[in-house]
Amino acid sequence: MPDPDEPSPLKGLGERIAARRDERAREQARKSSLASTSGLGLGLRIATELVSALAVGVAIGLILDNWLNTAPWLLITFFILGAAAAMTNLIRTAKEADAAQARERAAAAGSDDSRRDGETRTNRDRSSPATGSGTDTTRPGNGGNEREG
């Protein structure tokens, strides 16, 4: 028989589950950064990003030139536009990598911002307390939405 005075163990179970799930998602976000940590992957990404935008620009220029009989002019225009697009791609990729790195660094430094929001979770003390290196300006786990600014 359950003791009516004792709070039911099921009380707030939903909250606890939700909190734990949030926490896990944040942990996962920290871990799953294979693409950002690998300099090799990033380098290859940037290289293809550059080449492909330029190639698309040149292709559009050539096709339009062929179609409109405007010999070299559209090719030249779209070559330049393609180069501009390549630079845009490049800057975006670099920004993205920067953001991922900042997130990672913040996650490595102060890893329990989850402590602050409520004490619904009681049975988790495995995460080591923050070692005082306060890099709280960039908070971890704010999704992946800061790309393509």
Add this chain to the structure above:
Amino acid sequence: MAEKTSTNGGGGGFELHPMEQFELSPIVPIQIGDLNLSFTNSSLWMVIAVAIISALMMLPTRGRAMVPGRAQAAAEMLYETVANMLRDSAGKEGRQYFPFVFCLFSFLLIGNLQGLIPGSFTFTSHIVVTFALAAVVFLGTTVIGFARHGIGFLKFFAPEGAPSWSLPLLVVIELISYLSRPVSLALRLFANMLVGHALLKTLAGFVFVLGVAGVIPLAGLVAITALEVLIAILQAYVFAILSCIYLNDALHMH
């Protein structure tokens, strides 16, 4: 990539054909009109990849054990990797596209990895294959974008906060940038697989040519094989995660 380059390896008339491994050879020739629909060695290895994935996913999970065995743990790990990747980059709305992303990732992963088995064929080293996959991703995300936001999806090509006089120029640049997505997606995977395998074959040729001194390229070969395993996994991952990011753009328009 069917051209045959015969590079002479020098020394003793030993011939090196680093590109020969990428040649397509029909196993079951099928010709319909002008279309060559032969079942090639590339198709064969695609079927093998699908068979491996199906076996990995279906056989160990038949028992539905609460405590997974080794094979089931591997299957679950693959599932979780993709699920997390999709959730991290495309959010909750991305969930419904999980089957597609999972198929894409596992197909590329197994395709890249099985290509490292000596004597096998790497179908991802053909730009036709990678570009077809990239085109599906590109067209799919574009259709999703327009279906979700209607004509408002065109705002995607107009950067916010830009002065209106620069808009025509910026829209063209954004458009080129957008169109370059499938090209870079296809090019990256194809180039990585092609270069890696050609390099392995070339270095392997040196081992025989150099005789005793061949241990030096052999050592390099071991290291590069390890690197190739990493690249095989990484490129499948990058392809899948970029697909998720493009999906996120289509769903949320950044």
